[in-house]
Amino acid sequence: MSTMTGDDTEETxxxxxNYSNSRVxxxxxxxxxxxxKFLGKAFPEDEYASFLLGEVSLFSFAILxxxxxxxxxxxxxxxxxxxxxxxxxxxxxxxxxxxxxxxxRITYDVRFGMFVRYLHHWASYLFIxxxxxxMLRVLFSGAYRNPREINWMVGASILFISLLEGVFGYALPxxxxxxxxxxITLEIAGSVPFIGHxxxxxxxGGEWPTGASAVIPRLFFLHVFLVPLVIAGLVGVHMFxxxxxxxxxxxxxxxxxxxxxxxxxxxxxxPLVPNQTYVTLVVFFMTLGVLSFLAGFLPLQRIAVFGPSDxxxxxxxxxxxxxxxxxxxxxxxxxSYYFGLSELLGGVSLAEFxxxxxxxxxxxxxxxxxxxxxxxxxxxHFTADPIRRPVPTAVAVAGIAHIMMASLAGMNNIVATxxxxxxxxxxxxLQLSMIVVPVVWGFLTYWLLKRRKERENTVxxxxxxxxxxxxxx
Numbered sequence: 001m002s003t004m005t006g007d008d009t010e011e012t013x014x015x016x017x018n019y020s021n022s023r024v025x026x027x028x029x030x031x032x033x034x035x036x037k038f039l040g041k042a043f044p045e046d047e048y049a050s051f052l053l054g055e056v057s058l059f060s061f062a063i064l065x066x067x068x069x070x071x072x073x074x075x076x077x078x079x080x081x082x083x084x085x086x087x088x089x090x091x092x093x094x095x096x097x098x099x100x101x102x103x104x105r106i107t108y109d110v111r112f113g114m115f116v117r118y119l120h121h122w123a124s125y126l127f128i129x130x131x132x133x134x135m136l137r138v139l140f141s142g143a144y145r146n147p148r149e150i151n152w153m154v155g156a157s158i159l160f161i162s163l164l165e166g167v168f169g170y171a172l173p174x175x176x177x178x179x180x181x182x183x184i185t186l187e188i189a190g191s192v193p194f195i196g197h198x199x200x201x202x203x204x205g206g207e208w209p210t211g212a213s214a215v216i217p218r219l220f221f222l223h224v225f226l227v228p229l230v231i232a233g234l235v236g237v238h239m240f241x242x243x244x245x246x247x248x249x250x251x252x253x254x255x256x257x258x259x260x261x262x263x264x265x266x267x268x269x270x271p272l273v274p275n276q277t278y279v280t281l282v283v284f285f286m287t288l289g290v291l292s293f294l295a296g297f298l299p300l301q302r303i304a305v306f307g308p309s310d311x312x313x314x315x316x317x318x319x320x321x322x323x324x325x326x327x328x329x330x331x332x333x334x335x336s337y338y339f340g341l342s343e344l345l346g347g348v349s350l351a352e353f354x355x356x357x358x359x360x361x362x363x364x365x366x367x368x369x370x371x372x373x374x375x376x377x378x379x380x381h382f383t384a385d386p387i388r389r390p391v392p393t394a395v396a397v398a399g400i401a402h403i404m405m406a407s408l409a410g411m412n413n414i415v416a417t418x419x420x421x422x423x424x425x426x427x428x429x430l431q432l433s434m435i436v437v438p439v440v441w442g443f444l445t446y447w448l449l450k451r452r453k454e455r456e457n458t459v460x461x462x463x464x465x466x467x468x469x470x471x472x473x
Contacts, residue, residue, distance in 0.1 A: 024273055042269030043276040044247055051247070052283050053134035059287045060127035061235065067120035068224060074110060076102035077220035079174060079212045079309075088304050099174040099216055100308040107303070118295035124166060126291060128323045131159050139370070139396050142384035143248040149371035151241040156368045158234045161227065163323060168223040170320075171216060173301070179309035180318045182215075183208050184331075188356030193345035209311045248383050267381075319410065329409030330355035333431050363403075390449035398442030405434045 044051040078098040084091045086109040096104075106113040135155060138144050144152035171182035186208045190196040200207065205218035246267045270276050306315060320328050334355040341350060366373070374392050386393040408415065409430040416423040 024277070041243055041272045042246065042267045043272065043279075044250065044269050050133075050137045052279070053130050053137060055280060055283050056130040056287055057127055057134055058235065059284050060123045060130060060291070061231065063123040063288065063291060064120060064127060065228060065232075067116050067123065068228070070116050071106060071120060072220075072224045074102065074106050074113070075099070075172065075220070077172070077217040079216055090304060096308045097174050099172060100303065103173045103175075103303055114299070115292075115295055118299050119291055121300050122291050122294040122298075124169075125321070125323075126287070128159075128162060128166070131155075131162065132323075135159065136396075136400075140386040140393060141248070142374070142380065142386075142389060142392065144371045145374070145376040145380040146371075147379050148241075148245055148248070151238060151245065152371050153368050154234055154238045154241065156364075158231060158238065160364055160368075161231055161234070165223060165227045165231065166321060166323070168219050168227060171219050172223065173303050174212070174216060174309050175303040176306040176308065176310055176313070176315050177301070177303075177318060178306075179209060179212075179311075180314055181320060182219075184318075186215075187349065188331075188352045191348045191350070191352035192357055193348050193353065196348055209309060212309070246381075248381055250383055322407070325407035325410035326403045327356060327360050327406075327410075329406035329412075329430075329434070330359045331410075332412055333406070333409045333427070333434060334359075335431075367399075387449055388453055390446045390453060393449060394442045394446035397445045398438040401441040402434060402438040405430070405437050409434060 076098045080098050081095040082098045082101050084094060084096050084101040084104060086092060086105055088104055088108050091101075091104060103117075107117055108114065138152065138155070167185050170178045170185065172178070186200055186204060189203060190200045192199055203218075203222075204215045205211070206214035208215055247269070249268055270279075319325070331352065332355070334351050345353075374395075386396075412423050412426050412430060415421075415430075416426055419426075
């Protein structure tokens, strides 16, 4: 195990030996004058693979940028009818919207176009999934506490902006499925009391689908340029804070010959060069390999099946991607009676406002501000055992259960098909499940962990004295 010094003015002898044997470091140092304080940044030991979820997210984002650049150069952000000439016989020599025609050409007529498009799609899925799992690891281990509150807020912002980025990309193919999903998004934006119309005009540039000729170019700009630029900037801030503050260590990571746990002047781990660099390369090629396999064998969003946008029809089974099902569940489960409240707020649709704006906004705000709810007045540089933190762990479990029930509610039509129960009769049970299930799981988790904590302290009182248990008051 290598020990890297936390003080920028110091370096360990072992670290210096590692670098003196690194041809990469010597080559860079001769030309750029790099310092050990950067290339010697300590990373968690390799056996803690969950720490690599952040790298998977970063590499997925890089793949999204590269594939998005390829697709953006070939995409036509317009809805004027053009004649499609290509391999899709169903639309050959027929007039279709320019955006739809360009996606058809990318998918079926451009060499490697289908592969790149599906690689972009799967990379977006992995980007969201890896970020979510990364945040869950930080959440359960308490790694968001003082002094890392800002970095948690930055990471949570990246997640929610990335969800918005996916929404902006829905409309670009201008097929029947994506156009219907986009109409739901505009209805949600327009439901904000008093300023809904202004938000729609500012963000989307027009109504939908009557103003599609203005909306598609606006969403193309947001999806391809502005929002990715914001995400890249936040990722840069996130990485800067990570390097500046250093990572949290596993509570049992230090060996007998390492500095004691209360010595915060050093951070235990492996150096960036060369050790972590090799691991990073392996993670990158594994990420690229998995995404390439999925893109090659599991195609998604086959627009030739859905056909171009048709405002007069609505395809069956329209719904968002899996990472937005929870918001779709809110839209479906919010009660339809408001006792005249809609008129007081300007006549907006409160189902869309409550389910698409207010409730998700509350969930997002609680998540972003969680470090100040579970606040630590002293600095914490070691991860916590979630089993020994009954209250924060129970709240996290309850939150996950709530999101899962909301996602299930978003699939109520599928649930109705599987169970044979009409979707109307499922409304009340699904509404109750979004409240009851999280409460049950939260209390059950708290009760089990509290009993275990008390039993450990009873059997061996030295646990508490040694600081192996943590207060959740």
